[in-house]
Amino acid sequence: MVNLLCLWGGWVLSLVQDAGRMMLFLLEGLGLAFVPPFRGRRFLQEIQLIGVKSCLIVLLTAAFTGMVLALQGYYTLRKYGSEGALGSAVALSLIREMGPVLTALMVSARAGSAVTAEIGIMRITEQLDALDTMAVNPMQYVVMPKLIAGLVAVPLLTAIFDVTGIMGGYLIGVVLLGVSSGSYFSSMVQSVVPLDINGGIVKSLVFGLTIILVACYKGYHTEHGAEGVSRATNQTVVLSAILVLAWDYVLTSFFM
Amino acid sequence: MIQIIDLVKSFNGQVVLDGINLEMPQGKITVVIGKSGVGKSVLLKHIVGLLKPDSGQVLVDGVDITRLTGRKLQEMKKRFAVLFQGGALFDSLNVFENIAFPLREKTLLSETEIRRRVLERLEQMNLSPEVGDKFPDELSGGMKKRVALARAMIQEPEIMFFDEPVTGLDPPMTNTVFHLITKTHQESGYTALVVSHDIPDVFQVADFVAMLHQGRIIAYGTPQEIQHHANPVVQSFIHGEVDFLEA
Numbered sequence: 001m002v003n004l005l006c007l008w009g010g011w012v013l014s015l016v017q018d019a020g021r022m023m024l025f026l027l028e029g030l031g032l033a034f035v036p037p038f039r040g041r042r043f044l045q046e047i048q049l050i051g052v053k054s055c056l057i058v059l060l061t062a063a064f065t066g067m068v069l070a071l072q073g074y075y076t077l078r079k080y081g082s083e084g085a086l087g088s089a090v091a092l093s094l095i096r097e098m099g100p101v102l103t104a105l106m107v108s109a110r111a112g113s114a115v116t117a118e119i120g121i122m123r124i125t126e127q128l129d130a131l132d133t134m135a136v137n138p139m140q141y142v143v144m145p146k147l148i149a150g151l152v153a154v155p156l157l158t159a160i161f162d163v164t165g166i167m168g169g170y171l172i173g174v175v176l177l178g179v180s181s182g183s184y185f186s187s188m189v190q191s192v193v194p195l196d197i198n199g200g201i202v203k204s205l206v207f208g209l210t211i212i213l214v215a216c217y218k219g220y221h222t223e224h225g226a227e228g229v230s231r232a233t234n235q236t237v238v239l240s241a242i243l244v245l246a247w248d249y250v251l252t253s254f255f256m
Numbered sequence: 257m258i259q260i261i262d263l264v265k266s267f268n269g270q271v272v273l274d275g276i277n278l279e280m281p282q283g284k285i286t287v288v289i290g291k292s293g294v295g296k297s298v299l300l301k302h303i304v305g306l307l308k309p310d311s312g313q314v315l316v317d318g319v320d321i322t323r324l325t326g327r328k329l330q331e332m333k334k335r336f337a338v339l340f341q342g343g344a345l346f347d348s349l350n351v352f353e354n355i356a357f358p359l360r361e362k363t364l365l366s367e368t369e370i371r372r373r374v375l376e377r378l379e380q381m382n383l384s385p386e387v388g389d390k391f392p393d394e395l396s397g398g399m400k401k402r403v404a405l406a407r408a409m410i411q412e413p414e415i416m417f418f419d420e421p422v423t424g425l426d427p428p429m430t431n432t433v434f435h436l437i438t439k440t441h442q443e444s445g446y447t448a449l450v451v452s453h454d455i456p457d458v459f460q461v462a463d464f465v466a467m468l469h470q471g472r473i474i475a476y477g478t479p480q481e482i483q484h485h486a487n488p489v490v491q492s493f494i495h496g497e498v499d500f501l502e503a
Contacts, residue, residue: 122347125344125347127342127345133338134333134357134358134361136361137330155277162357245294
């Protein structure tokens, strides 16, 4: 029994220590954004890697999510004779929950894993050490632009997701199932309030930062060669998915 | 002049460096030899400030680098250049951009001047200008080492560090790299530390040799002195005798 308690205690302590180290890592990374050189070019490269290259997967996921929401919503609402509220149901689901969460999960799977692998390989091939010995801070050159890019790209991708999802819902609800186009959009305009949109934006900001923080942290602390990179990449995808879902609950409880 | 005084470092309770004392005279090439895994690269990483020791000092012209932080440490690092074991070239940049990297980061030179200097370094390393367009994964091991040496030399360092510069290279390329080290040393007059287990090839570039064994320097002297050193461990190592305890 004592052994079990020691085991759990050790596990909790290491979890708290890891969380603390990650927070210090985040503060150092973000703090370096205010110290010259400002790395505008590196930031644009990371926007390309994290944002632009994730567009296709976000568009596809959004379109199908919107279509499924419209299909499910239509048959449920029809039972109560409220098909006209389909636009409202689709938009609220997307803007409040599905948009930020699914965008974050897609970015985590595509860009988060790539970021971890990139930094992890730089670690094991001594490229980070090489930067350091050239008096270039690897945190500022490698990590900081990625953190800022995550913070900018994920909310924009979420906005793209929301709009594409709503259009996917329109395609199924209006074009295929015959809901009136006017009621689809007017119910949306009436029911979506600024708090919904602000909540979505805050969520996507938090998710974006979380995903890229986990990806950078895991990559930066990679050890033990190629196997270590594989392990770090795996941990990034799992941990960022769990954190996104946990954050989603916490933030939703604030915005309800 | 670099002085290492009573340097101690352990990882997870295992002592790797157990009170290292070593001097690297100004303008000379000091070679640290020893078996694989004995801590040669760990020693090098302490001198360039990548690792902090448990105790001891690394004095560079009287300044203890282990106590420097922030801007002062960055300023000190500008005096160094390191040739890493695998080259540590940046995968995402081509050869030209790799060599130009330190100039772009640390100077305000014009593009024309950067181009001139990069081409000059490529020529110095017997590499054609066309190599500049290739990416690191398109290069052979020897070419990677030469490109990495060009990137190190373009910083015009006062102190050069070479971490296993010829490991994994064939004999002609080994000689080429040692020739380039000798040539650049004669031209620039830098102080150098070479970490290597390539015996006896490494003696051709050494002014002084130190042997690291079980966390301590057990022999120090000129290459001739080391080759005739009385310590049986040194003799066993330089003659490549089978180590049954390790095998």
